[in-house]
Amino acid sequence: MPTTITPAHITDLPRLLADHPRYWGDRDLRALHLRALVQEFPDTCLTARAEDGIRGYLIGFVTPVGTGYVHLVAVRDDARGTGLGRELYAAFGEAARAQGAVRLKAITSTGNAGSIAFHRSLGFDVSVVDDYNGPGEPMVVFTRTLA
Template structure:
């Protein structure tokens, strides 16, 4: 994968990268403790669709996803470090994921977030995802915002 003008390159994540983002967890997630969602098996088993954006100053962002047997490119986690937000890095990570997922047979993209995560909902809408609030998605009384995007792939922001 190629580097951007700022020196950031997006490439497949390594196991050591997961340990690094967990050590720097607050830089990506603030006060929310989402460490339990960082499944090492995702990187181990779905390496080409688990990505990090690496710069000279370390991991600036990451996206962990996979392609389901039914052809859905599912984004499990995406995060950008606090000092790299607003640079388009999240959009670039999604673009790289869409391309990797397409190569593995993905026919659509999907992601899920909490209904109260207004920033994530706005971000996904800006990438062209439709959003549906699914009641009881994560169990009784636990609705979630479910995002879908059909092809064309490439830059999901277009």
């Protein structure tokens, strides 16, 4: 089924949150779906739409120092393995570059093997940063230079 990647709309958030388990399984990340990010960074918050609804999305922004930061990226359970996550990252990279980004960055928990493998497959450098989220809270940090 063909998808079109377009900017997210604030009206997409209630639908995404209602279908949260289809994107995130048992992980409850609803609190990370910040309305302000979609409101303030419309060109770098993206949805992959198809006839059957939103198949994936990416919420990100560009920092003042030229980093395109991916806050969340998710693909609906029935669209995994189709390359949609790669497409979302490619579209985000283009949007971030248009806003002056020279690198991309994302983070995940140290136990998220799927995310680590996915980001490695996209060519990201992977490192564990101790105390990233506070004392005793290491995170995996992904970085990649934009071509």
